Amino acid sequence: MTFNDLNLNTPLYNALDDLGFNTPTPIQAEAFNVVASGKDVVGIAQTGTGKTLAYMLPILRNLKFSKQDNPRVLVLVPTRELVVQVVEEIEKLSKYINNRVLGVYGGTNINTQKQAVAEGLDIIVATPGRLYDLAVSRALQLKSIQKLVIDEVDVMLDLGFRHQLINIFDILPERRQNIMFSATMTQDVDLLINDFFRGPERISIAVSGTPLENIEQQRYKVPNFYTKVNLLVHLLNDTETFNRVIVFVAYKRMADRLFEKLDEHFKEELCVIHSNKTQNYRLRSIEQFKEGVNRILVATDVMARGLDIDNVSHVINFDTPEYPENYMHRIGRTGRVERKGTSITFSTEKEQEHIENIEALMDMQIPVLNMPEAVEISTELIPEERPEIKERNNPTKRSEEDAPGPAFHEKKAKNQKENLGGSYRREIAKKYKKPKTRGDKNYNRRNKKRK
Numbered sequence: 001m002t003f004n005d006l007n008l009n010t011p012l013y014n015a016l017d018d019l020g021f022n023t024p025t026p027i028q029a030e031a032f033n034v035v036a037s038g039k040d041v042v043g044i045a046q047t048g049t050g051k052t053l054a055y056m057l058p059i060l061r062n063l064k065f066s067k068q069d070n071p072r073v074l075v076l077v078p079t080r081e082l083v084v085q086v087v088e089e090i091e092k093l094s095k096y097i098n099n100r101v102l103g104v105y106g107g108t109n110i111n112t113q114k115q116a117v118a119e120g121l122d123i124i125v126a127t128p129g130r131l132y133d134l135a136v137s138r139a140l141q142l143k144s145i146q147k148l149v150i151d152e153v154d155v156m157l158d159l160g161f162r163h164q165l166i167n168i169f170d171i172l173p174e175r176r177q178n179i180m181f182s183a184t185m186t187q188d189v190d191l192l193i194n195d196f197f198r199g200p201e202r203i204s205i206a207v208s209g210t211p212l213e214n215i216e217q218q219r220y221k222v223p224n225f226y227t228k229v230n231l232l233v234h235l236l237n238d239t240e241t242f243n244r245v246i247v248f249v250a251y252k253r254m255a256d257r258l259f260e261k262l263d264e265h266f267k268e269e270l271c272v273i274h275s276n277k278t279q280n281y282r283l284r285s286i287e288q289f290k291e292g293v294n295r296i297l298v299a300t301d302v303m304a305r306g307l308d309i310d311n312v313s314h315v316i317n318f319d320t321p322e323y324p325e326n327y328m329h330r331i332g333r334t335g336r337v338e339r340k341g342t343s344i345t346f347s348t349e350k351e352q353e354h355i356e357n358i359e360a361l362m363d364m365q366i367p368v369l370n371m372p373e374a375v376e377i378s379t380e381l382i383p384e385e386r387p388e389i390k391e392r393n394n395p396t397k398r399s400e401e402d403a404p405g406p407a408f409h410e411k412k413a414k415n416q417k418e419n420l421g422g423s424y425r426r427e428i429a430k431k432y433k434k435p436k437t438r439g440d441k442n443y444n445r446r447n448k449k450r451k
Helices: 010-017 028-036 051-060 080-091 110-118 129-135 154-157 163-172 187-196 225-236 251-269 279-291 326-329 354-361 421-432 441-450
Strands: 039-046 073-076 101-104 124-126 147-151 177-184 201-203 215-221 245-249 268-273 296-300 313-319 341-347
Touching: 010 080, 028 080, 028 201, 039 051, 039 080, 051 080, 051 147, 051 177, 073 129, 080 101, 080 124, 080 296, 101 110, 101 129, 124 129, 129 225, 147 154, 147 296, 154 163, 154 187, 154 201, 154 326, 163 187, 187 268, 225 251, 225 341, 245 251, 251 296, 251 421, 268 279, 268 354, 279 296, 313 326, 326 341, 326 354, 341 421
Parallel strands: 039 177, 039 201, 073 124, 073 147, 101 124, 147 177, 215 341, 245 296, 245 313, 268 296, 313 341
Antiparallel strands: none
16 A cells, blocks of 8 residues: 555645655554544554554645634643644645644744744644643634644553643544544543543554564663673674664663763763753754764653654663553654664563563563673662661661651751740830830820720
């Protein structure tokens, strides 16, 4: 099957030719007619199979030219980086179509975005928080929305966006088409569908949690953080094989810690993204990684969700994700659009349970490789790995909950006086008998009573 077999129009065919796309992926082929029909749609497909085109091609095919200011299509995505990416994809497809696309997200000046909204648009791509802020402030009118797309919905629910999504549903027109795409089907996603979708047609290209066949999965059993660093450095020294690598870590502090260690070896080849970095820094890091300026990208789960970066040779899970769905999203950054890719996971003994959960979801075992002889096994432990020492009979030892924060300090002597409140005022009244000024209302009231 080719794109010519789909009922597209000339402007879309020209845009696809410019992009060099000839054959639709299974999700794109299956979804086109269903989305174009106007029914509510739930699409499940592995990450990296072209879900953005799967919903945008039929939407753009049927989007008539209009001069109205309010948007008719709303696309919700979980992260700022994904907003930028989806807007870029839509603009490429809209090269020969006269429509207006805008991306909005938090962390930037909302007034600038209000001005852009006021100029009029057809399609808005947004993170839930910023979209709701614009709608509540009345800068953005959602009364004309005909199609709502929720991309990476499982990620949104993981990030705690459920209440914001419900608030957005409440202010959208009831007569609209709901389109939802996800790589995994979780219980939370199912509840959302049951509450807000009307008889949705489900398109499932693979069972939720099925990995792409073109991704080779491997893992190493590694005892601790510093041994993981030694193994990672050993692997990354092979620049020919590991030519474009995303290294995933669990949280921001770990990302910074690993970046510092790798910076000793790879300097200009390295970049990092997590939510504490500024928006410009994050976008620049992704752009440099895409362009090949940097070979290694260290990232947290949230930051790299849904990112479409071509020719990622390897995804390395520096730690094993606690939730199996996160593992599926991570490894989906490689092997995109039927290319070959490799996923390598480092797991400690404590992370063995996470491995078992991942293997249960995929219904397959991840092959274990032997540790290379050249890798030094470290005995040094980071604070999180050190055993907790409990001193039950130490009355002077504070529990961690009671410990003062980093900004705590004792009061100076002059500030340690007791605040006597009302009793202090009474003592002063006794001492002075009457107020110092006749303007005091209590003084005047007392004198009136005496008269």
